[in-house]
Amino acid sequence: MPQSARRTANFQPIGTGPFRFLSWLRGKSLILMRNPDYWGGAQSLERVIFKVMPDSQGRLLQIRNGSADMTRIQSGKEFEELSPRSEVAFLRNPSVDVHYLGFNTRRTPFDRREVRAAFLHIINKESMVKRIFQDLADPAYSSLPPTLHPLQEKQPLNSFNLEVARTLLKQAGLQEGFACSLYFLDGQKGVQELADLLAATARKVKISITKYKVSFPEMMRIANRGQHDMLIMGWSTAPDPDFFLYPLFTFSSGNRNRFYYENAELTRLLDLGKTTLDKPKRDQVYLQALAILKKEVPWIPLFHLIDIMAYRRQVSGLGFTPLGQAIFRDVTKESTP
Numbered sequence: 001m002p003q004s005a006r007r008t009a010n011f012q013p014i015g016t017g018p019f020r021f022l023s024w025l026r027g028k029s030l031i032l033m034r035n036p037d038y039w040g041g042a043q044s045l046e047r048v049i050f051k052v053m054p055d056s057q058g059r060l061l062q063i064r065n066g067s068a069d070m071t072r073i074q075s076g077k078e079f080e081e082l083s084p085r086s087e088v089a090f091l092r093n094p095s096v097d098v099h100y101l102g103f104n105t106r107r108t109p110f111d112r113r114e115v116r117a118a119f120l121h122i123i124n125k126e127s128m129v130k131r132i133f134q135d136l137a138d139p140a141y142s143s144l145p146p147t148l149h150p151l152q153e154k155q156p157l158n159s160f161n162l163e164v165a166r167t168l169l170k171q172a173g174l175q176e177g178f179a180c181s182l183y184f185l186d187g188q189k190g191v192q193e194l195a196d197l198l199a200a201t202a203r204k205v206k207i208s209i210t211k212y213k214v215s216f217p218e219m220m221r222i223a224n225r226g227q228h229d230m231l232i233m234g235w236s237t238a239p240d241p242d243f244f245l246y247p248l249f250t251f252s253s254g255n256r257n258r259f260y261y262e263n264a265e266l267t268r269l270l271d272l273g274k275t276t277l278d279k280p281k282r283d284q285v286y287l288q289a290l291a292i293l294k295k296e297v298p299w300i301p302l303f304h305l306i307d308i309m310a311y312r313r314q315v316s317g318l319g320f321t322p323l324g325q326a327i328f329r330d331v332t333k334e335s336t337p
Helices: 003-007 056-065 076-082 113-120 125-136 162-171 191-205 216-225 241-249 264-275 279-296
Strands: 019-025 029-034 047-051 070-072 088-094 097-103 137-139 178-185 207-214 230-236 299-312
Touching: 019 047, 056 070, 056 076, 056 299, 076 088, 076 125, 076 299, 097 113, 113 162, 113 279, 113 299, 125 137, 125 191, 125 299, 162 191, 178 191, 178 216, 191 207, 191 230, 207 216, 216 230, 241 264, 241 279, 264 279
Parallel strands: 178 207, 178 230
Antiparallel strands: 019 029, 029 047, 070 299, 088 299, 097 230, 097 299, 137 299
């Protein structure tokens, strides 16, 4: 919807799904009410109330005392606090996303595959993800989330090996190391600690990383101009391999190939994936594309976030869309005695 429409006094969303818009107090609450004209029939819930409460302890207190029925888990600490409580259950949903370390393949020394591949053996994904995200993320072993392409093979569970990294750097003539930059977003959960761990480990193979924590608009300017050596970002889109890979690894109009990586065979395969309707053939197309990305290492997938909803056990029928939004259509709530 255009910005101008949202700013007008006549803005009045109604909704065409199971629930209609009722009221909105900016920064406080959003209330939806049952839609009696919904084509799928009337819903069990009369209304759904979204409360705005940025304070973690306040949100958890409302779940514990029954003032709220559900909340999205934002940290491992929140999960640990609620998990022992018998009246609370959890719904998990693997996100259609990937957070990654990306290389600017047009800048020295990241124009060398050996240098990019060395970082595969500098990063201990399993230890890193468990330490930083606990139960809120899974290590990423491929360029696609598992739900998008179940046939893809995982990389070895632990490729961390500093001796292999040193060997690869020696093959690139960089056994004495080098200096480079790493950009990451301010305020993104866990990324500061991830960048710190990466820089500390890289020093062991004589790579000096200068870290820059920047705002999202600044990150976009830097990435689009190709001023970075490396960056840590996340990517999520519609749940299909085409939408996931094509914008990142081709130079078609409107795309943002922030790796500045171009591979004619990869582009051919991604173009073919757009037009192949036969599913087994299409699966094979993307398996070949994934093999190229695994070999050439323009990026290193690091982790996939997991959406976790904590809810009181009186609630049933809660679900997630493939993109991680909560679905209330089939929700029912038992009345408390």
